Amino acid sequence: MKKAPKKVKSLKVEKVIYFLILLVAVLIPIANVFSKALLSQTNIEVEKLETKIHKQSGINDSLSMQINELASLDKIQAVANNLGLSYNNDNIKLIIPE
Numbered sequence: 001m002k003k004a005p006k007k008v009k010s011l012k013v014e015k016v017i018y019f020l021i022l023l024v025a026v027l028i029p030i031a032n033v034f035s036k037a038l039l040s041q042t043n044i045e046v047e048k049l050e051t052k053i054h055k056q057s058g059i060n061d062s063l064s065m066q067i068n069e070l071a072s073l074d075k076i077q078a079v080a081n082n083l084g085l086s087y088n089n090d091n092i093k094l095i096i097p098e
Contacts, residue, residue: 069075077087 080087
């Protein structure tokens with residue numbers, strides 16, 4: 001009669017092991033799907049940010065071109081003439097650093 005309780009204990013251990021194997025077998029695919037969904041969501045966010053960066057880069061290039069146009073000598077002289085200013089070479093003094 002002593003042998004019967006040993007089988008019951010081994011059956012309980014086997015049931016626990018089977019349960020753990022089943023649990024792992026179910027959780028691994030769920031974790032895999034979850035991680036792929038998270039990766040997909042992250043990739044979508046990265047693409048949105050890249051699009052936003054590309055648009056902002058285009059805007060920056062456009063503004064740089066406008067700055068260069070407005071900073072040209074011809075434009076500055078035109079604005080000065082419209083304001084009634086004139087270019088007098090005699091008023092220019094050179095400062096030479098020592």
